[in-house]
Amino acid sequence: MIGRDQPAHTLWITDRETPMKRRFSRALQANLLPALLAAFSLSATASDALKDGSTVYREVCASCHGPGPVEAPKYGDRTAWQPLIAEGQHVITAHGWVGVREMPPRGGDPELELEEFGRAVVHMARAAGADWPDPAAQPALLADIRHEVSARVASLRSKSVEPADRGMTGAAVYKEICSHCHETGVAGAPRRGNADDWKELIAEGQHIVTAHGWVGVRAMPPRGGHAELALEEFARAVAHMANASGASWKDPTGDAMLLGRIRSEEADRRRKLALD
Numbered sequence: 001m002i003g004r005d006q007p008a009h010t011l012w013i014t015d016r017e018t019p020m021k022r023r024f025s026r027a028l029q030a031n032l033l034p035a036l037l038a039a040f041s042l043s044a045t046a047s048d049a050l051k052d053g054s055t056v057y058r059e060v061c062a063s064c065h066g067p068g069p070v071e072a073p074k075y076g077d078r079t080a081w082q083p084l085i086a087e088g089q090h091v092i093t094a095h096g097w098v099g100v101r102e103m104p105p106r107g108g109d110p111e112l113e114l115e116e117f118g119r120a121v122v123h124m125a126r127a128a129g130a131d132w133p134d135p136a137a138q139p140a141l142l143a144d145i146r147h148e149v150s151a152r153v154a155s156l157r158s159k160s161v162e163p164a165d166r167g168m169t170g171a172a173v174y175k176e177i178c179s180h181c182h183e184t185g186v187a188g189a190p191r192r193g194n195a196d197d198w199k200e201l202i203a204e205g206q207h208i209v210t211a212h213g214w215v216g217v218r219a220m221p222p223r224g225g226h227a228e229l230a231l232e233e234f235a236r237a238v239a240h241m242a243n244a245s246g247a248s249w250k251d252p253t254g255d256a257m258l259l260g261r262i263r264s265e266e267a268d269r270r271r272k273l274a275l276d
């Protein structure tokens with residue numbers, strides 16, 4: 001078990017198709033460009049262009065905070081939310097935004113504004129009895145949240161360490177951690193043993209896909225949300241999933257060439273995301 005503030009660091013990747021890009025190209029196909037442009041100029045000025053908390057909850061958070069296999073504080077579960085509510089609105093909003101263990105940064109949606117994310121937190125906290133205000137209408141509260149975000153990011157950076165390989169097998173890591181999402185495809189996770197889900201990833205190559213999962217991508221939390229994992233253990237779990245889905249990837253332990261390629265891709269990715 002890991003401590004409460006051993007986290008999943010910051011960011012994700014946005015260069016594959018995002019829901020926003022999909023909405024955008026669909027709208028273009030429907031010749032909605034003028035309406036879109038109007039919507040964009042509105043969103044730059046009017047705060048009511050922001051989504052409300054129940055919409056964000058439904059679209060982004062419910063896949064983990066609703067019924068299902070992920071061990072998140074569930075919607076309406078007062079027992080689970082009580083200690084979070086006691087921590088305070090600015091604290092848990094900031095921590096969720098940055099990401100904590102299997103909670104991916106921003107809930108895995110890089111398009112969300114802080115106000116929208118904060119509203120979804122309020123939506124869940126109210127369902128568990130809290131009386132929290134809309135942060136979009138509270139400049140002082142928003143400033144407290146941003147301050148806590150910076151403090152959190154700084155604290156996570158200073159604690160970021162890499163544990164040694166304890167020799168966990170890919171199957172064991174999968175069963176204990178990755179299966180929470182990769183068994184049923186929570187939030188779009190590629191399912192173990194599903195050749196369609198893995199086809200593109202397998203074509204990208206073992207070192208790339210391993211590095212990207214390790215750094216984190218959208219709703220994939222960095223290191224699967226478990227800071228106690230070694231890169232080798234994480235990589236074995238990736239190979240375990242890919243090999244059940246048509247690949248023949250190797251255990252990188254002792255393969256200095258493969259490990260070096262994963263490390264170099266990781267470094268590129270982190271630079272690109274300005275994580276270092």
Ligand code: HEC
Pocket residue numbers: 056057060061062063064065070071072073084091092093095096100101102103104106107108117118120121186187219
């Ligand atoms: C991919 C799964 C997943 C998605 C999607 C997700 N969450 Fe979470 N969330 C979690 C898990 C797991 C935890 C528990 C983390 C822990 O404490 O170990 C959590 C915890 C939280 C917490 C408590 C943070 C703290 O201080 O401990 C907040 C707040 C939160 N989520 C908000 C949201 C919001 C808002 C959304 C949608 C915009 C969202 N989450 C989407 C998995 C998810």
Ligand code: HEC
Pocket residue numbers: 070102103173174177178179180181182186187188189190201208209210212213214217218219220221223224225234235237238
């Ligand atoms: C809380 C949910 C969750 C957990 C736990 C989780 N994943 Fe994921 N993972 C995802 C989601 C969602 C995606 C799809 C991200 C996307 O492309 O939008 C994903 C994608 C991936 C990818 C593809 C990365 C790429 O290049 O697109 C790899 C590799 C991966 N996960 C490995 C793992 C491993 C190994 C574990 C266990 C140690 C794990 N995941 C645990 C949710 C999870």
